[in-house]
Amino acid sequence: MDCPSVVEFAATLPNVVYTAANRYTCSEPGQQQIRDAIREHRLNRVVVASCSPRMHEPTFRATLESAGLNPYFFEMANLREHCSWVHEHEPEAATLKAKDLVRMAVAKAAYLEPLEELVVPVKQSALVIGGGVAGISAALDLADAGYKVYLVEKEASIGGLMAQLDKTYPTIDCSI
Amino acid sequence: MADVGRHPRIELMAMSEVVDVEGYIGNFKVRIKRRARYVREKECTACGECAKVCPETAPDEFNIGLSTRKAIYQPFPQAVPSAYLINIDECRGMIACSKCYEVCEKKCIDFADKDRTVEIEVGTIIVATGMEPFDATKVEEYGYGKYENVITSMEFERLISSGGPTGGHLVRISDRRVPKTVAFIQCIGSRSKRGETKSYCSNICCMNTIKDAFLIHSHYPDIEMKVFYMDIRAFGKGFEELYDRTRKFGVRYIRSMPGYIEEDSRTKDLLIYAEDDDGSVKVHRAEMVVLSVGLVPRKGNDEVKRLLSLSYTKDGFFMEAHPKLQPVDAATKGVFFAGCAESPKDVKDSVTQASAAASRAMRLMATGRVKVGAVKPVVDLELCKRCGRCAKVCPFGAVKWEKGNPPAVIEALCAGCGGCAAECPFSALDIRHFTDEQILSQIEAALIERPEDKVVVFACNWCSYGGADTCGVSRFQYPPSARLIRTMCSARVSPNFVYYAFSLGAPVVLVSGCHFADCHYINANRNTVKRVQAMWDRLEKWGIRPQRLQLEWISAAEGERFARVMEAMENIRRTVTKEEMEFGKGAVKEYVEKYLKEVRKGDKVSVAEE
Numbered sequence: 001m002d003c004p005s006v007v008e009f010a011a012t013l014p015n016v017v018y019t020a021a022n023r024y025t026c027s028e029p030g031q032q033q034i035r036d037a038i039r040e041h042r043l044n045r046v047v048v049a050s051c052s053p054r055m056h057e058p059t060f061r062a063t064l065e066s067a068g069l070n071p072y073f074f075e076m077a078n079l080r081e082h083c084s085w086v087h088e089h090e091p092e093a094a095t096l097k098a099k100d101l102v103r104m105a106v107a108k109a110a111y112l113e114p115l116e117e118l119v120v121p122v123k124q125s126a127l128v129i130g131g132g133v134a135g136i137s138a139a140l141d142l143a144d145a146g147y148k149v150y151l152v153e154k155e156a157s158i159g160g161l162m163a164q165l166d167k168t169y170p171t172i173d174c175s176i
Numbered sequence: 177m178a179d180v181g182r183h184p185r186i187e188l189m190a191m192s193e194v195v196d197v198e199g200y201i202g203n204f205k206v207r208i209k210r211r212a213r214y215v216r217e218k219e220c221t222a223c224g225e226c227a228k229v230c231p232e233t234a235p236d237e238f239n240i241g242l243s244t245r246k247a248i249y250q251p252f253p254q255a256v257p258s259a260y261l262i263n264i265d266e267c268r269g270m271i272a273c274s275k276c277y278e279v280c281e282k283k284c285i286d287f288a289d290k291d292r293t294v295e296i297e298v299g300t301i302i303v304a305t306g307m308e309p310f311d312a313t314k315v316e317e318y319g320y321g322k323y324e325n326v327i328t329s330m331e332f333e334r335l336i337s338s339g340g341p342t343g344g345h346l347v348r349i350s351d352r353r354v355p356k357t358v359a360f361i362q363c364i365g366s367r368s369k370r371g372e373t374k375s376y377c378s379n380i381c382c383m384n385t386i387k388d389a390f391l392i393h394s395h396y397p398d399i400e401m402k403v404f405y406m407d408i409r410a411f412g413k414g415f416e417e418l419y420d421r422t423r424k425f426g427v428r429y430i431r432s433m434p435g436y437i438e439e440d441s442r443t444k445d446l447l448i449y450a451e452d453d454d455g456s457v458k459v460h461r462a463e464m465v466v467l468s469v470g471l472v473p474r475k476g477n478d479e480v481k482r483l484l485s486l487s488y489t490k491d492g493f494f495m496e497a498h499p500k501l502q503p504v505d506a507a508t509k510g511v512f513f514a515g516c517a518e519s520p521k522d523v524k525d526s527v528t529q530a531s532a533a534a535s536r537a538m539r540l541m542a543t544g545r546v547k548v549g550a551v552k553p554v555v556d557l558e559l560c561k562r563c564g565r566c567a568k569v570c571p572f573g574a575v576k577w578e579k580g581n582p583p584a585v586i587e588a589l590c591a592g593c594g595g596c597a598a599e600c601p602f603s604a605l606d607i608r609h610f611t612d613e614q615i616l617s618q619i620e621a622a623l624i625e626r627p628e629d630k631v632v633v634f635a636c637n638w639c640s641y642g643g644a645d646t647c648g649v650s651r652f653q654y655p656p657s658a659r660l661i662r663t664m665c666s667a668r669v670s671p672n673f674v675y676y677a678f679s680l681g682a683p684v685v686l687v688s689g690c691h692f693a694d695c696h697y698i699n700a701n702r703n704t705v706k707r708v709q710a711m712w713d714r715l716e717k718w719g720i721r722p723q724r725l726q727l728e729w730i731s732a733a734e735g736e737r738f739a740r741v742m743e744a745m746e747n748i749r750r751t752v753t754k755e756e757m758e759f760g761k762g763a764v765k766e767y768v769e770k771y772l773k774e775v776r777k778g779d780k781v782s783v784a785e786e
Contacts, residue, residue: 052645053662054637070551072609081648082660083466086739086755093656100622100630100659107621111614115550118784120588122202122510122540123299129194129480133523134515136180137530138537142302143185143539150296152178153190154476155569157255159177160306164238164330166337166344169387170414175523176177176254 001084002095006049009099013106017041026056032066034060035067044069045109055155070114077105095159132160181256190257193476195293197483198573200588201510202299202546212289213261213775215248219284220259222250226276226285232266236341242349243341248276248285253339282631300510303494304530305480307471307516310365314372314731317436318361318467319724325444325464326437328364329384336391346392346399348464350444355399355463358392359448360385361434363406367469377489378470379520382409385468389422401427402460404434404450412524430460438464471520472536484511493519495693504533507696508572509548509591509653512536551592551609553585553666554780559604566596566605569667571698576785584785593697595667598707603672603775610663612775619677622659626680628757631657631745633675636666636701639690642732650735654742657749658686661718665689667700671711672771674725678715678760679768683752684724686745691729701729718763724752 003021011019018041024030025048037043046069048060053076061071079098087094124147128139131153139151151158162168165175180186191212196207215226231248236246238252238614247266250259262276262285270277270287277285312320312328320326327335338344348355362385366378367639379621382405410419423429434450435457448460457698473492481488485508489495494517497505504512512533513527540546553566553575561581567577574589575596583596583605594607606612622630635641641662647654663669666689677685687708695701705727712722726748 002265006283015345052648054640054642054645078645081645083656083660085648085651085734086654087656088651088653090656097656097659100625101642103624104618104621104659106663107617108614111611111617113608113611115608117547117550118552119545119547119585120200121545123204123297123545124541124544126300126302126534126537126541127194127204127206127296127297127298128302128304128514129208130304130515130574131180131188131190131518132304132306132515132526134306134517134530134533136177136304138302138304138514138534139186139358139526140179140183141531141534142537143183145534147538147541148710149186150206150208150298151186152192152194154193155251156191156213156261157251157257158180158188158190159254159256161309161330162523163177163252163254164333166241166340167387167391169242169383170412170418172387172390176368 001079001091001098005095006079006098006102010049010102010106013103015045015110016106018043025050026059031059031063034063037062038067039068045073045112047075047077047102047105047109049079049098049105051079051080051158052076052082072115073109073112075105075109075112077101125150127152130160131158133162135160177254177256177572181258188257191261194483197301200586201548203542203588204298204301204510205295205297206298206301207293209291209293212257212264212291214286214289215260215262215266216284216286217259219282220303221282222258222260223281224250224260225279225281226260229279231275232268234263234300237343239340240331242331242334244543281388290522299541301484301532302512302514302537303480303484303486303506303517305474305477305517307520310374310469310472312364312469315364315555318364318434318465319437319439319446320467323437323439323446324348325355325443325446325463326467329381329388329466329468332388332466336388336395346396348444354396357400357402357462358464358466359446359460359462360388360401360466360468361404362403362468363433364469365472366469367406367673374470374472374491377409378519381468381470383412383418383522384417385466386419386422387412388466389427390418393425393427402462403427403429404432404448405429406431406433424714425672471516474517475659477517484508486511486645487693488668488699489697490693491519492716493517496764497696499555504536507652507698510540548588549592551607552587552590552782552784553595553596553605553607553784556604556780557582558772558779559602561602561604563601565599565601569595569599569700569703571595571652571700583783585783587784591697593665593700594663595665595697595700595703598668598670599703603771606780607668610668612672615661615663615673616676618661619649619673620680622661623677623680623682628683628754629657630659630682630685631684631742631749632677632682633658633660633662633688633745634669635662635685636665636689637662637664638696638734639694640666640688640728640738643730643734643738646732647736647738648735652736652739654739655746657746658742665695665697665700666704667697669704669707671714671769674711675764675768675771678720678724680762681757681761683757684726684745684749686726686728686741688728688741691731694731720760720763721752721756723748724760
């Protein structure tokens with residue numbers, strides 16, 4: 001895949017004011033380069049064309065946030081998993097595809113809106129459904145840590161199936 | 177167990193069931209039905225005087241019917257809460273009998289007790305509903321239920337227990353005599369596709385049998401033991417050592433699954449017909465046979481599944497949010513799994529997983545607040561016709577709708593699949609970060625040059641996009657025609673996107689998502705199917721070959737399958753002629769123009785409800 005030509009192409013796309021080629025963009029120096037570019041060129045949207053957003057979208061969203069941009073002003077073009085690694089023997093077609101992927105990401109980026117993550121409070125209490133060995137252990141851990149626990153058991157006693165066992169492996173000690 | 181009973185921060189509700197759950201992560205309102213016990217739990221000292229005078233007897237469930245109990249009883253001596261209860265269906269009642277009432281010094285028997293419902297508020301929920309042993313009567317060839325001396329591994333536990341019905345004496349049911357030979361048969365209900373047997377390995381049965389053999393040997397060193405098995409899975413810490421020890425003291429492990437068992441009607445011994453190493457059938461005589469039963473999902477799980485919007489894997493156990501990276505999280509946020517509810521596991525693994533689940537829950541509660549995402553619906557109140565279709569397709573019940581009103585969204589409950597946006601027939605509803613405009617811009621960018629060479633692929637974030645990633649990591653090669661557009665769920669793919677792609681000359685459009693059981697939005701992808709079927713009908717009416725729209729399910733693990741699907745798409749693309757593409761553009765033109773006009777004038781706002 002011809003990376004320099006993809007960078008050149010990206011520079012010609014509408015709304016693109018700055019392009020750069022870089023190795024290991026997810027590394028700290030790579031992220032710093034993005035932060036610097038945001039400040040220097042007063043960027044309000046960032047597209048990284050590299051690997052999968054399933055891998056590094058959270059990384060770069062944090063980069064934007066640390067540079068004072070809303071993290072949702074970020075879009076990723078997946079040139080590695082979806083292009084260079086799967087079209088290894090067709091470099092020309094792969095380069096064309098990479099340009100398309102960048103064009104698609106830039107197009108979406110133009111429509112990105114700043115978003116706020118909804119934050120909700122969390123009540124300091126837990127419900128444990130089932131009072132077998134798993135439910136008992138979870139309830140004790142939570143209660144010992146200071147949280148109020150409601151342990152709901154269908155039967156008349158907790159213990160579950162484990163209580164019916166005589167001994168348990170591998171230690172051959174009693175179950176209750 | 178006793179620690180639970182006396183813990184100041186644990187409120188134990190026995191004889192209780194969750195009957196309703198409302199709310200969302202951090203803020204669940206739960207209604208719990210508490211069944212009447214007829215004995216005041218806090219006052220009862222479990223002295224047992226009541227049971228002594230009770231005239232009614234019934235099979236003792238704890239001992240699996242191997243002994244009896246009274247109508248007023250304690251489930252077992254170490255029960256928590258430590259209190260008696262009355263099975264009211266067995267009791268003669270206050271007027272006819274009242275013997276227990278009279279003898280109770282604490283006067284804690286209360287015939288007027290009633291079922292009641294309580295409501296609690298919690299931030300997190302742990303599902304630890306456990307499992308059930310496989311019903312051995314379903315494997316007919318071994319005669320369980322027909323031959324007295326064929327028992328299950330659960331019955332064995334009660335027989336060998338010093339607290340059990342025989343005081344720990346391992347005796348045959350037929351003649352109360354200690355058997356000279358005991359045979360175990362493994363994988364009862366597991367690892368077979370026959371009848372009602374489950375295809376998975378139940379995880380615990382090999383080691384349980386090894387433990388049972390160990391117990392028999394320590395109580396009765398002269399009993400001869402044979403274990404019939406397919407594979408011995410002694411994979412955990414300390415397991416192989418225990419297996420070795422039982423072999424050293426003479427347990428015979430025979431790699432063979434018996435064909436059937438016959439009973440010697442005179443001695444009630446069992447004749448086990450099993451293939452030998454050389455392929456010949458040999459008859460093994462045993463005085464007792466223990467069927468090593470597997471574990472199956474608990475039947476009552478369906479109710480919990482419904483109340484908490486959970487899903488099952490194909491085995492019928494609860495499905496975790498991610499099998500590797502979120503193994504104790506449910507897809508419903510704020511809900512976690514512990515123990516066999518999620519998959520069969522032994523005590524150690526159950527305890528480990530319980531700590532993991534507790535820790536995941538604490539992580540939320542310790543922070544006191546949680547981010548629940550930004551990908552939420554917005555509505556254009558002018559375009560909205562108040563039809564309520566958005567509310568009907570929401571798998572989480574996050575979109576509320578009343579007749580005559582626009583929808584209201586409980587944002588904390590919304591998981592952001594976008595199915596509501598795709599369902600809206602008036603383009604009035606949109607989903608942030610995957611808006612119509614954003615996706616249309618991607619489609620346009622993909623098709624702006626040489627559209628005839630491209631396949632537009634909609635891929636859901638969790639499965640098919642992940643499958644494409646796995647494909648890349650594994651270097652499976654495929655034709656370079658695919659242009660992927662990521663949505664959170666395949667249910668986000670609005671028919672308008674597909675028609676728009678055809679209006680720009682796309683030869684082929686693929687909609688792809690998770691396999692049914694894997695949908696990360698419970699079952700949102702079932703709506704994908706309905707929509708795609710409706711699209712096929714419409715394309716046919718417009719004279720567009722329905723084959724140009726494809727639907728495929730690809731999991732995140734199926735990298736090779738992703739490549740094969742892309743090859744198939746390319747093959748279809750090659751069959752689409754220039755004339756077809758041109759005709760298609762014209763056929764959808766009017767529809768698409770109307771849609772674009774509507775969608776672009778919209779002014780969408782949040783309709784969040786607190």
